[in-house]
Amino acid sequence: MCERPAYKKAIAKKVTSVACLFAGAKPAQKDDNTxxxxxxxxxxxxxxxxxxxxxxxxxxTDNTKAVLEKAFN
Structure with a gap:
């Protein structure tokens, strides 16, 4: 996402840290898409x-991008 100037600025401004957790994941639901x-x-x-x-x-990669784009817009 940093390749696009608008997103690079948004990331620099809105994302201060990243946390990857190995617990607490919400399970898939029957009607979920991929x-x-x-x-x-x-x-x-x-x-x-x-x-x-x-x-x-x-x-x-694509899912992270989709979540961040949604959060930024």
Whole structure:
């Protein structure tokens, strides 16, 4: 995301730290699409990007980008 000037500024301003946690992941739901469980376990709150890791999460790069874009807009 830092390749795009607008996002680079937003990241520098809004993301102060990153936390990757190996516990507390929310499980997939029956009607989830492929990306929903991964995105549901990512958040940006008070400057901290938090990711609750789970072994079957998919497409981390694109899902992280989607979560941050949503938080920035």
């Amino acid at each position: 990306n929903a469980p991964t995105q549901r376990n990512m958040s940006l709150e008070k400057g901290v990007f938090v990711y609750h890791l789970q072994k079957d999460h998919t497409n981390l």
